[in-house]
Amino acid sequence: MTSTLLIVDDEAAVLRSLERLLCRAGYKVIAASGGAEALELLQQHQVQILLTDFRMPLMCGNELLKVVKQRHPQIVGLILSGYADFNAVVDTLNSGIAYKFLQKPWTDELLLSEIQHAETEFKRRTLPDLHTQLLISSQDALLELDDKGQVLRINAALAKLWLLDATNISPKHLSAFLPTLSAQQLQQFLSNQQNTLLCLDNQQHEIELSHRLVTGHRLLLKLERLEPLPQFSSDLSSLSNLLTHQQACQLIEQHIAVKSGLIAVAVLDIDNFNLINDTMGYHKTDLLINKVASLLQQQLKPHQHLAYLSGDKFAFIFTNCADEMALQLQITECLSIFDHPLLHDERQIKLNFNLGYAIAPEDSIIAEKLLKYANLACRTNRNNQHHFYMRFEQAILDSKQQQFEISNALYGDLENNGFSLNFQPKVSLRDGRIRQAEVLLRWNHPRLGSISPALFIPIAERDGQIIRIGLWVLEQSLRCLRSFYQQGLEIDWLSINISGRQLQDPAFSDQLQHLLAEYQIKPEQIELEVTETYLMEDIQLSNKVLSHLHQTGVRISMDDFGTGYSSLAYLTKLPIDEVKLDRSLLTELSSDIQSQGMVRNIIRMAHELGLEVTAEGIETIEQQQLLQAMGCDLIQGYFYSKPLNEQLFTDMLRQQPFAGENFYGN
Numbered sequence: 001m002t003s004t005l006l007i008v009d010d011e012a013a014v015l016r017s018l019e020r021l022l023c024r025a026g027y028k029v030i031a032a033s034g035g036a037e038a039l040e041l042l043q044q045h046q047v048q049i050l051l052t053d054f055r056m057p058l059m060c061g062n063e064l065l066k067v068v069k070q071r072h073p074q075i076v077g078l079i080l081s082g083y084a085d086f087n088a089v090v091d092t093l094n095s096g097i098a099y100k101f102l103q104k105p106w107t108d109e110l111l112l113s114e115i116q117h118a119e120t121e122f123k124r125r126t127l128p129d130l131h132t133q134l135l136i137s138s139q140d141a142l143l144e145l146d147d148k149g150q151v152l153r154i155n156a157a158l159a160k161l162w163l164l165d166a167t168n169i170s171p172k173h174l175s176a177f178l179p180t181l182s183a184q185q186l187q188q189f190l191s192n193q194q195n196t197l198l199c200l201d202n203q204q205h206e207i208e209l210s211h212r213l214v215t216g217h218r219l220l221l222k223l224e225r226l227e228p229l230p231q232f233s234s235d236l237s238s239l240s241n242l243l244t245h246q247q248a249c250q251l252i253e254q255h256i257a258v259k260s261g262l263i264a265v266a267v268l269d270i271d272n273f274n275l276i277n278d279t280m281g282y283h284k285t286d287l288l289i290n291k292v293a294s295l296l297q298q299q300l301k302p303h304q305h306l307a308y309l310s311g312d313k314f315a316f317i318f319t320n321c322a323d324e325m326a327l328q329l330q331i332t333e334c335l336s337i338f339d340h341p342l343l344h345d346e347r348q349i350k351l352n353f354n355l356g357y358a359i360a361p362e363d364s365i366i367a368e369k370l371l372k373y374a375n376l377a378c379r380t381n382r383n384n385q386h387h388f389y390m391r392f393e394q395a396i397l398d399s400k401q402q403q404f405e406i407s408n409a410l411y412g413d414l415e416n417n418g419f420s421l422n423f424q425p426k427v428s429l430r431d432g433r434i435r436q437a438e439v440l441l442r443w444n445h446p447r448l449g450s451i452s453p454a455l456f457i458p459i460a461e462r463d464g465q466i467i468r469i470g471l472w473v474l475e476q477s478l479r480c481l482r483s484f485y486q487q488g489l490e491i492d493w494l495s496i497n498i499s500g501r502q503l504q505d506p507a508f509s510d511q512l513q514h515l516l517a518e519y520q521i522k523p524e525q526i527e528l529e530v531t532e533t534y535l536m537e538d539i540q541l542s543n544k545v546l547s548h549l550h551q552t553g554v555r556i557s558m559d560d561f562g563t564g565y566s567s568l569a570y571l572t573k574l575p576i577d578e579v580k581l582d583r584s585l586l587t588e589l590s591s592d593i594q595s596q597g598m599v600r601n602i603i604r605m606a607h608e609l610g611l612e613v614t615a616e617g618i619e620t621i622e623q624q625q626l627l628q629a630m631g632c633d634l635i636q637g638y639f640y641s642k643p644l645n646e647q648l649f650t651d652m653l654r655q656q657p658f659a660g661e662n663f664y665g666n
C-alpha cells in the first residue's frame with residue numbers, strides 16, 4: 001500500500017522540493033503551509049506520516065504534533081528543521097510526540113530512508129494488540145472481558161463451542177453464559193484470586209476457565225471443555241441400562257467409604273469412532289456404540305460396573321480387586337471384545353481403544369478426581385497405538401500443569417521474560433570456515449529456569465503466541481546481523497527457524513520486508529528454515545507461500561529432512577535452496593554401511609537439483625570426515641561448536657583462521 005504523507009512548512013520552496021522528491025519516490029503527498037491547515041487536511045485524508053517544520057508562525061511544529069498525537073495517535077510525526085534549537089527538540093522527542101528529528105538541509109537518500117523507517121513504525125503502531133492477535137491466531141477457545149465481567153469478544157474456537165457468531169455477540173455479562181456460578185465465585189475468579197475455575201456452561205458441559213492475560217481493564221480468559229461433546233445421540237436401549245456419570249461417582253464414593261479393598265476407575269475411549277461416524281453416518285454409528293455397550297455389559301462380573309460418559313466414552317468401575325495385577329487381569333478380560341473385528345451392518349469393523357485407569361485410595365479418594373485422572377491417562381497415547389492402556393501417574397498431571405505454567409509464563413514482555421538468541425555455526429566442509437549460523441531461541445524464565453524450545457515452541461504454536469515470539473526472533477536476528485556487519489565480521493547469512501503457523505499468517509511477508517528495510521539487511525542475507533513435516537502437510541499451500549517469499553530473495557531451507565516423508569521428489573516441487581539432514585539420519589553414519597549409502601544418495605540427488613546440503617547434529621570427527629568424502633557442503637553440530645550467545649559467537653567469528661588453516665579434513 002502506498003503511504004500518504006502530509007508535509008507542513010511555511011516556506012513554499014521547501015514544500016515544493018519535498019513534494020517533488022517524495023512523489024518521485026512513489027508516495028502520495030499532501031501539503032500545508034501551517035498547523036491549522038494541516039489539522040484540517042488530517043480530517044479529510046488518511047495520513048500515515050507527518051513531516052513538519054519546527055519553527056512556523058502561529059503554530060510551531062511541536063504544538064501541531066501535540067494535537068496530532070491526541071487526535072490521531074497512530075500517525076508518525078517527524079520534524080524537519082534547520083534550527084539548532086536543541087532543548088526544544090530534545091523535549092519534543094522525549095515527550096514522545098515526535099518520532100524523529102531530521103535536519104535541514106537534507107540529503108535525499110537519508111530523508112527517504114528515514115521515511116521508510118517511519119512507515120515501519122506506522123505498521124508497528126497499527127499492528128493489532130496482543131489480545132487481538134491471540135483471539136485471531138489461538139486454537140484455544142478464548143474470550144475477552146472488561147473488568148466488570150462483561151464479554152467483549154470471543155474467538156472462532158469458542159464461537160464454535162457455544163454455537164455463536166463471533167463477529168456479532170450482543171453485550172452480555174459472563175454470568176449469562178455460566179448459569180450455575182454464584183456472583184461471588186465469579187467475582188473472586190475475575191479479581192484473579194484464583195487462576196482457574198471449574199463450572200458448567202449453558203450447554204451443561206463441564207468447563208475450566210483460566211486467566212491468560214490482563215491488559216489495562218481487559219481480561220483474556222481461556223475456556224476448556226473437560227468432556228468432549230457427545231457426538232452420538234446416545235439415548236438408545238443398551239446405553240440407558242448403564243450408570244450415568246453421577247451414579248458412577250456415587251457408587252465409587254460408597255465403596256471408598258466402606259474401604260472394600262482396592263477400587264479402580266478405568267475410562268475407555270473408542271479411538272476410531274469419528275472415522276467410523278464419517279463413513280457410516282450417525283444412525284449406524286449409534287447402533288454400533290450400543291452394540292459395544294451391550295457386549296461390554298454382558299461380560300461384566302460381580303464387582304464390576306459400567307458407566308456411559310459421553311460420545312464414545314465409557315467408564316469401568318472395579319470395586320474389589322486384591323491388587324493391581326488382579327486389576328490388570330480384569331481390565332484385559334473386559335477389553336477382550338476388541339481382540340476381533342465386530343460384525344456390524346454386514347461389515348467387519350476393527351475397533352481401537354485407549355484406556356486409562358486410576359486407583360483409590362492411592363491416586364485419590366474423590367470420585368470426580370479418579371475419573372479425571374483416568375481420563376487424562378487415557379489421552380496420553382501419543383504414538384497412536386491401536387490398543388493402548390495406561391495407569392494414571394502424577395507425571396501426567398505434572399506435565400499438564402507444566403504445559404499450563406509454560407503457556408502462562410510465555411505471556412508478557414519477551415526480553416524481560418528471559419528470552420535470548422543463540423547462534424550455532426554452520427561450517428563449510430570445503431574450507432573449514434564459518435559461513436552461516438542457525439539462530440536458536442533460548443528461554444531462561446526468572447522463576448521456571450531454562451526451558452527447551454523443543455518444549456515451549458509447540459505450546460506457543462498451539463496458543464498462537466508463536467506469531468509474536470517468531471516476530472521477535474526475526475527482529476532480534478536482523479538486529480544482530482546488522483551489528484555483525486557493522487563490526488566487519490564475515491558471514492553469508494543467518495538461518496532462522498520459522499514455524500508453519502508463522503508462514504500461514506498473512507502479515508508475515510510484509511513484516512519481514514519492513515524489518516529487512518529497517519535493519520538494512522538484504523533478503524539473501526537470511527535463510528528461513530521450515531520443517532519438512534510442515535512443508536509436506538499441504539504442499540500446494542507451502543509452495544504458494546514459499547514461492548512468494550523466495551521471489552523476494554530470501555533463502556529457504558528444508559529443515560529436519562529425514563524425519564517425515566523424506567521424499568526427494570518433493571524437493572523439485574518446492575522453491576528451496578538447502579536441505580538440512582536431520583541428526584537422526586547421521587547418528588549411525590560411522591558404523592552403518594546402509595546409512596552411509598542412503599546419505600550419500602541424498603546428497604548426490606540434492607546436488608543434482610542444485611541444492612546445498614547441511615548435515616546437522618555432527619558430534620564426531622568420523623561423521624565429519626565421511627560427510628566431507630560424500631561431498632556434503634556444510635556441517636553444524638557440537639563437534640564444531642555448541643550454540644553460543646551473541647558475544648561468544650562474535651568472538652569465534654573474529655578469531656576464525658583464514659581459509660584452510662586449522663582445518664582437519666582433506
Ligand code: C2E
Nearest residue numbers: 440441453454457473497498499617618619636637638639
Ligand atoms: P532444530 O531446528 O532441528 O535445531 C537443532 C537442534 O539440535 C537445536 O536444539 C540444537 O541445539 C541441537 N543440536 C545442535 N547440534 C547438536 C549436536 O551436535 N548434538 C545434539 N544432540 N544436538 C545438537 P534446540 O536449540 O534445543 O532447539 C530445538 C528445536 O526448537 C529446534 O530444532 C527448532 O525446531 C526449535 N526452535 C529453536 N529456536 C526456534 C525459533 O526461534 N523458532 C522456532 N519456530 N523454532 C525454534
Ligand code: CA
Nearest residue numbers: 438497529559
Ligand atoms: Ca532448524
Ligand code: CA
Nearest residue numbers: 559560580616
Ligand atoms: Ca533441524
